[in-house]
Amino acid sequence: MLSYEETCIFLKYKKALVAIGIDLANEEVTDLIESCNYDLEARFQAIVSYWYWLQTQEREIIEPNQLLIKAFYQQWKPIGWKDEYLLNENFKTPAEKWWSKASQVDIIKNLIIDVVDNFWSGGKIIFNHPYGEPWTMDLDIAMDMSWQQIIAHYQRVTKTVIESHLGRLVFRQEE
Numbered sequence: 001m002l003s004y005e006e007t008c009i010f011l012k013y014k015k016a017l018v019a020i021g022i023d024l025a026n027e028e029v030t031d032l033i034e035s036c037n038y039d040l041e042a043r044f045q046a047i048v049s050y051w052y053w054l055q056t057q058e059r060e061i062i063e064p065n066q067l068l069i070k071a072f073y074q075q076w077k078p079i080g081w082k083d084e085y086l087l088n089e090n091f092k093t094p095a096e097k098w099w100s101k102a103s104q105v106d107i108i109k110n111l112i113i114d115v116v117d118n119f120w121s122g123g124k125i126i127f128n129h130p131y132g133e134p135w136t137m138d139l140d141i142a143m144d145m146s147w148q149q150i151i152a153h154y155q156r157v158t159k160t161v162i163e164s165h166l167g168r169l170v171f172r173q174e175e
Helices: 004-020 027-035 040-056 064-073 083-087 094-102 106-111 139-143 147-158
Strands: 112-118 122-127 135-138 160-165 168-173
Touching (some): 004 040, 027 064, 094 112, 094 122, 094 139, 106 147, 122 139, 147 160
Antiparallel strands (some): 122 135, 160 168
16 A cells, blocks of 8 residues: 555656556556555656657557566666656646647636546536536547537536627526
8 A cells, every 4th residue: 555655656657657558457567556665756757757768769668567567676767857757748638638728718718617537437527507506528528529519518508698798708598
């Protein structure tokens, strides 16, 4: 079992590890992570920095789980680690990527309360409802829709008309 500090470290690197291809549902991988009693962050940094090096070589990681296991058993240390590595676009979750695009659309960003991600089963978009309870939409469904379709769906579900007056959004309930 991970301590509080180790859990914080794990959560810091989780998105990068998953994006690299490490299967965090694999029992051997989780056992190894949970039993690591020192330098957990160094192991994660070593794997991520190795991934970066492979990217510069235009190569991919083959068998990511085996790489993680090797890094732990051989006590890899990071080479040339930079904290900015974790900001890589490839390490963003689907919800983060969708929200990044949606927040650039004025109407959409005013309709959304939050975008919640779950690596294993998609995510949810939580929409504001000016006349009732917030409601959710599956992220996978929204990703297949245009912004106009999302706005039209929002208006149908909430029975709200969205109008723009002098650059300001006005919501009114359908009659």
